[in-house]
Amino acid sequence: MSDEVQPGxxxxxxxxxxxxxxxxxxxxxxxxxxxxxxxxxxxxRTVTRSRETYELTVAGRTDAGVHARGQVxxxxxxxxxxxxxxxxxxxxxxxxxxxxxxVWALREAASGFNARFSAVWRRxxxxxxxxxGGVDPxxxxxxxxxxxxxxxxxxxxxxxxxxxxxDFAAYCKKREGATTIRTLQELSLVRGQDxxxxxxxxxxxFCHNMVRSLIGALLFVGDGHRPPDWPGKVLAAGVRDSAVxxxxxxxLTLEEVGYPADELLAARNKEARNKRTLPGAGxx
Numbered sequence: 001m002s003d004e005v006q007p008g009x010x011x012x013x014x015x016x017x018x019x020x021x022x023x024x025x026x027x028x029x030x031x032x033x034x035x036x037x038x039x040x041x042x043x044x045r046t047v048t049r050s051r052e053t054y055e056l057t058v059a060g061r062t063d064a065g066v067h068a069r070g071q072v073x074x075x076x077x078x079x080x081x082x083x084x085x086x087x088x089x090x091x092x093x094x095x096x097x098x099x100x101x102x103v104w105a106l107r108e109a110a111s112g113f114n115a116r117f118s119a120v121w122r123r124x125x126x127x128x129x130x131x132x133g134g135v136d137p138x139x140x141x142x143x144x145x146x147x148x149x150x151x152x153x154x155x156x157x158x159x160x161x162x163x164x165x166x167d168f169a170a171y172c173k174k175r176e177g178a179t180t181i182r183t184l185q186e187l188s189l190v191r192g193q194d195x196x197x198x199x200x201x202x203x204x205x206f207c208h209n210m211v212r213s214l215i216g217a218l219l220f221v222g223d224g225h226r227p228p229d230w231p232g233k234v235l236a237a238g239v240r241d242s243a244v245x246x247x248x249x250x251x252l253t254l255e256e257v258g259y260p261a262d263e264l265l266a267a268r269n270k271e272a273r274n275k276r277t278l279p280g281a282g283x284x
Contacts, residue, residue, distance in 0.1 A: 065249030112266030144251035148223035161232035172207035
């Protein structure tokens, strides 16, 4: 895959957020299902009065029901389209997009920028409450209710054993040809004054269902069904464990995507495309 912007085009970075409740995820799908990518591309085509659909590349595809506060995407636009609309594009998109998705910033991207491959980390938050009365009705679309009391200290003890570079095959839905090796940079949980437990999960990248599977394992520790060393043992086993549940998507929000300095974008872009192996692993 080449990252060269075609002659006569300019790469534009978009910073955006959305409530994933009524979306079938980020990526366009056959059958007319409503997706975030589809809504933004349709709006962009309409407000620029273009016959062509300009395809977005996103930092991290989110599943159905998952939210985003700090999502990043890019799109390559013809120079004449960008030149004509750049000053009014943000406001026009605000008038055209549905209320559950917003674009907050549009700007010409630095050389070598790719929303997906230039990213050095993605940070998610998963929110859960063990309040015996349930979830605040105003937060019901963003907080999971767990009907067992949670020991956050035990969950953090378990989380620390998962940090670092590992093969997370036990916590991922396997995809053909894709590696499950990831570097988990942060996994920590804090109970707020409102009683909501927020898990912060940051990694260089995530494989499919990884965050929701990790949270599922930690909840089993927090409610006393498993000891703190259990998630680490599952990781070391390297295979899916039927006791690890993929928690519901609505508690999950993509909070932020991190990028290196502009002069390092191209190098990161190239590095991120290399298939990873763990130290000492064979090639076959």
